[in-house]
Amino acid sequence: MSKQVFITRCNCGLTAPLKTSWTDANPGRRFFGCAKYDGKANQCGFFEWFDPRTCPRGMEVGPHLMKKNKVLQSELDLQKHTVKVLKVMLGASWVALIVVGVLLFSTPK
Numbered sequence: 001m002s003k004q005v006f007i008t009r010c011n012c013g014l015t016a017p018l019k020t021s022w023t024d025a026n027p028g029r030r031f032f033g034c035a036k037y038d039g040k041a042n043q044c045g046f047f048e049w050f051d052p053r054t055c056p057r058g059m060e061v062g063p064h065l066m067k068k069n070k071v072l073q074s075e076l077d078l079q080k081h082t083v084k085v086l087k088v089m090l091g092a093s094w095v096a097l098i099v100v101g102v103l104l105f106s107t108p109k
């Protein structure tokens with residue numbers, strides 16, 4: 001198997017990066033855009049689709065899957081944060097346990 005390489009240049013003369021659209025109208029559809037595009041005005045405005053238009057079923061299902069993915073990603077981020085908090089609490093409880101143990105066994109009888 002050989003991997004095809006596509007090099008397209010924007011009107012600035014730079015290699016146009018291959019990007020992916022995540023809009024409802026073109027979910028997952030790849031395109032070439034200006035290398036300088038960052039939402040500011042100094043770009044040339046170059047734009048060219050790489051993938052053909054998605055089929056009607058893809059247009060119907062794609063946005064739904066993207067919304068579901070966003071919900072799952074935010075749930076995953078929340079779970080990761082919870083795990084971090086629990087690890088800190090576990091560490092603190094071990095420190096507290098050791099301090100209590102040292103105090104108990106170091107007290108003169």
Ligand SMILES: [Zn+2]
Nearest residue numbers: 010012034044
């Ligand atoms: Zn450009």
